[in-house]
Amino acid sequence: MSKKKSLYIYNSLSRKKEFFEPLNPPFVGLYVCGPTVYSDVHLGNVRSFMTFDVVYRYLTYLGYNVRYVRNITDVGHLLDDSDTGDDKIEKRARLEKIEPMEIVQKYTNGFHNTVNQFNLIPPSIEPTATGHIVEQIEMVQRIIKNGLAYEVNGSVYFDVKKYSEEHHYGELSGRKLDELLEQTRDNLEGGDEKKYFADFAIWKKASEETIMKWDSPWGIGVPGWHLECSVMSTKYLGQEFDIHGGGMDLKFPHHECEIAQSVGADGVNPVKYWMHGNMLTVNGTKMSKSLGNSFLPHELISGDHPLLEKGYTPMTVRFFFLQANYKSTVDFSNDALQGAEKGLIKLMNAIKTLSKLISSEKSSIDLNTIITNCNDSMNDDFNTPMTIAHLFDGVKMINSINDGKATISLSDLEKLQEHYNIFVFEILGLLPQNTDSSNDELPSELMNIIIELRKKSKENKDWDTADLIRDELKKLNISIKDTKDSSVWNYEE
Numbered sequence: 410m411s412k413k414k415s416l417y418i419y420n421s422l423s424r425k426k427e428f429f430e431p432l433n434p435p436f437v438g439l440y441v442c443g444p445t446v447y448s449d450v451h452l453g454n455v456r457s458f459m460t461f462d463v464v465y466r467y468l469t470y471l472g473y474n475v476r477y478v479r480n481i482t483d484v485g486h487l488l489d490d491s492d493t494g495d496d497k498i499e500k501r502a503r504l505e506k507i508e509p510m511e512i513v514q515k516y517t518n519g520f521h522n523t524v525n526q527f528n529l530i531p532p533s534i535e536p537t538a539t540g541h542i543v544e545q546i547e548m549v550q551r552i553i554k555n556g557l558a559y560e561v562n563g564s565v566y567f568d569v570k571k572y573s574e575e576h577h578y579g580e581l582s583g584r585k586l587d588e589l590l591e592q593t594r595d596n597l598e599g600g601d602e603k604k605y606f607a608d609f610a611i612w613k614k615a616s617e618e619t620i621m622k623w624d625s626p627w628g629i630g631v632p633g634w635h636l637e638c639s640v641m642s643t644k645y646l647g648q649e650f651d652i653h654g655g656g657m658d659l660k661f662p663h664h665e666c667e668i669a670q671s672v673g674a675d676g677v678n679p680v681k682y683w684m685h686g687n688m689l690t691v692n693g694t695k696m697s698k699s700l701g702n703s704f705l706p707h708e709l710i711s712g713d714h715p716l717l718e719k720g721y722t723p724m725t726v727r728f729f730f731l732q733a734n735y736k737s738t739v740d741f742s743n744d745a746l747q748g749a750e751k752g753l754i755k756l757m758n759a760i761k762t763l764s765k766l767i768s769s770e771k772s773s774i775d776l777n778t779i780i781t782n783c784n785d786s787m788n789d790d791f792n793t794p795m796t797i798a799h800l801f802d803g804v805k806m807i808n809s810i811n812d813g814k815a816t817i818s819l820s821d822l823e824k825l826q827e828h829y830n831i832f833v834f835e836i837l838g839l840l841p842q843n844t845d846s847s848n849d850e851l852p853s854e855l856m857n858i859i860i861e862l863r864k865k866s867k868e869n870k871d872w873d874t875a876d877l878i879r880d881e882l883k884k885l886n887i888s889i890k891d892t893k894d895s896s897v898w899n900y901e902e
């Protein structure tokens with residue numbers, strides 16, 4: 410059976426689900442816009458990268474040879490996403506009084522630590538914008554040569570008006586130039602250099618104070634933000650590649666500009682399937698720093714935030730995110746998080762039960778429906794909430810076998826165990842957790858060690874240590890009662 414024949418992906422470009430046919434099977438090229446490393450990665454980013462982690466995992470499960478490229482934006486991301494303002498990294502460097510590259514290193518390390526916690530598989534290639542300046546300059550030159558960019562005072566702008574004569578600027582985002590003009594009318598600073606309001610910088614002259622800057626045919630400057638992704642995606646995945654992903658907020662202008670640049674430079678629309686993940690909300694409101702309702706990944710884990718009743722393990726958060734479709738918003742609330750926590754424990758406990766089930770001669774259960782349903786839901790544009798629902802159908806089955814209400818044959822049992830291993834751990838990327846039951850075991854094991862130490866001190870007539878242990882435990886509301894040849898402990902009411 411070939412698993413890969415039935416995957417459908419929602420393509421943001423055509424705005425419909427399309428049958429997935431890679432350009433050069435079994436090779437699949439996957440490019441995802443990575444973080445701008447000037448501050449801690451926020452939860453919305455973690456969710457977006459997790460979406461593509463599951464895409465990568467599932468494509469790999471289907472047998473494709475996936476090259477997964479996720480970049481690091483370490484220069485050229487301008488403060489207000491227009492063509493004016495300071496580079497975010499340099500601004501942060503001035504604030505913290507360190508080198509821009511120290512900022513880049515610090516937040517790249519932080520980003521890696523965070524995504525490791527959430528069990529994201531590292532990409533095959535993680536290129537940086539500063540490592541690809543030469544290629545970016547070359548791309549600007551190709552666009553100029555094709556008559557679709559112009560130089561003004563050491564900066565180079567993409568000529569959107571000219572491009573629009575033959576191409577559809579706005580094909581991905583659905584934005585129309587005349588509507589955009591309305592919206593940007595009061596925001597034309599820096600526009601004096603541009604011939605047309607929608608033109609965007611692909612090379613920007615650097616000011617005296619700029620630290621990270623490079624020589625170019627147009628003088629000392631920095632590449633425009635959108636350019637790096639056009640360059641790095643096609644350098645490593647080919648002029649045309651399969652999937653380009655990112656958060657919905659990147660659709661415009663970032664991804665729209667990427668298409669225009671590639672078409673402008675090489676005459677090729679580079680991406681076959683565009684995928685966009687949705688945003689996070691908190692109690693129904695958009696999560697944003699300015700509203701004070703955003704929290705960082707480590708705050709969610711520790712619970713150290715006014716909006717959080719407690720902390721949640723990274724796997725609870727992962728499970729919580731995957732319970733929503735990547736195209737839908739995810740709404741944070743304490744209730745929803747606690748629901749996810751319970752759900753994950755239930756699932757993990759069922760997997761533990763599954764490992765201990767005893768097989769019978771014959772199966773009284775229908776295994777194939779569950780397996781087919783899980784595959785079908787993942788094939789339906791990576792529908793993780795539906796997949797999880799089907800895994801819970803199986804949890805009922807597992808529990809009824811355990812209760813003796815149903816039976817399973819040895820070969821079916823092995824099939825079911827393999828199915829849960831693949832779907833829960835390999836595809837959804839969850840890790841076995843210290844669920845409630847194993848947590849319950851830990852304190853008693855620790856107490857056994859403490860009681861053993863106290864016994865040893867008594868044998869050595871070290872009464873002070875023995876009393877110290879008893880008194881300190883009492884402060885924790887744990888009482889120790891000495892019996893004839895051992896001790897028992899209990900929580901005090």
Ligand code: ZN
Nearest residue numbers: 442443638663
């Ligand atoms: Zn990008």
